[in-house]
Amino acid sequence: MAVSKKNEFTQEEIWLADxxxxxxxxxxxxxxxxxxxxxxxxxxxxxxxxxxxxxxxSQHLKELKNVGLISGxxxxxKVCYCVNNKELTKAKTALDKLFNKIGCC
Amino acid sequence: MAVSKKNEFTQEEIWLADxxxxxxxxxxxxxxxxxxxxxxxxxxxxxxxxxxxxxxxSQHLKELKNVGLISGxxxxxKVCYCVNNKELTKAKTALDKLFNKIGCC
DNA sequence: ATCGTTCATCGTAAATATACGATGGAACAA
DNA sequence: TTGTTCCATCGTATATTTACGATGAACGAT
Numbered sequence: 001m002a003v004s005k006k007n008e009f010t011q012e013e014i015w016l017a018d019x020x021x022x023x024x025x026x027x028x029x030x031x032x033x034x035x036x037x038x039x040x041x042x043x044x045x046x047x048x049x050x051x052x053x054x055x056x057x058s059q060h061l062k063e064l065k066n067v068g069l070i071s072g073x074x075x076x077x078k079v080c081y082c083v084n085n086k087e088l089t090k091a092k093t094a095l096d097k098l099f100n101k102i103g104c105c
Numbered sequence: 106m107a108v109s110k111k112n113e114f115t116q117e118e119i120w121l122a123d124x125x126x127x128x129x130x131x132x133x134x135x136x137x138x139x140x141x142x143x144x145x146x147x148x149x150x151x152x153x154x155x156x157x158x159x160x161x162x163s164q165h166l167k168e169l170k171n172v173g174l175i176s177g178x179x180x181x182x183k184v185c186y187c188v189n190n191k192e193l194t195k196a197k198t199a200l201d202k203l204f205n206k207i208g209c210c
Numbered sequence: 211a212t213c214g215t216t217c218a219t220c221g222t223a224a225a226t227a228t229a230c231g232a233t234g235g236a237a238c239a240a
Numbered sequence: 241t242t243g244t245t246c247c248a249t250c251g252t253a254t255a256t257t258t259a260c261g262a263t264g265a266a267c268g269a270t
């Protein structure tokens with residue numbers, strides 16, 4: 001790729017792209033859905049619901065955590081993940097704004 | 106990656122992920138903005154507004170066209186791109202639905 | 211103290227994405 | 241025809257993503 005040009009854009013554009021990137025794999029879409037449908041949200045439960053190995057699921061969780069869409073709490077030997085509503089709302093609002101700005105033609 | 110597992114998810118999840126992927130680079134976010142701010146939307150205009158080479162801009166345009174968010178019309182030796190409102194609305198609605206479904210904790 | 215469970219991280223392989231120069235086709239002008 | 245402009249595509253280099261097995265740390269139970 002030679003050198004990435006990503007930081008030659010605005011912070012808002014970069015942030016929106018990062019949020020979109022975190023949603024750009026069906027496994028991560030599904031993880032968000034499952035996290036919300038289940039009472040408990042341990043990694044093992046997610047692994048059961050996904051056609052992926054445990055290591056891969058952990059990797060996807062890390063990406064969602066990095067952009068702040070989910071957070072995880074240590075609970076004994078387990079880790080309980082859940083959706084981070086505050087960041088989710090922020091993302092939704094920003095995407096809405098983008099779509100509204102763009103919409104026309 | 107060994108073999109991709111993407112098609113072991115639902116069509117809806119795959120489609121949403123593809124839409125998100127098309128928004129996952131700041132250049133493509135900016136392209137959508139510029140397409141809407143300008144009257145004319147030739148590739149040359151976009152290249153002027155972006156810190157990227159013409160070949161790279163064409164590549165980004167192709168990705169947005171592939172998911173249907175924009176369309177291009179040949180206009181003499183030029184090509185005029187514009188946002189595809191119908192698909193944009195469809196994407197916005199689906200993302201809203203996803204965010205509303207997920208939101209809780 | 212030892213064992214089993216849970217999960218993050220490391221190492222690695224393969225697939226994709228990003229970026230650009232170069233090339234060539236299509237359309238218009240001279 | 242010849243030349244010019246506009247843009248898509250090819251070829252290529254490098255970076256990043258995706259996927260997994262293996263390992264080990266942390267904890268609870270025995």
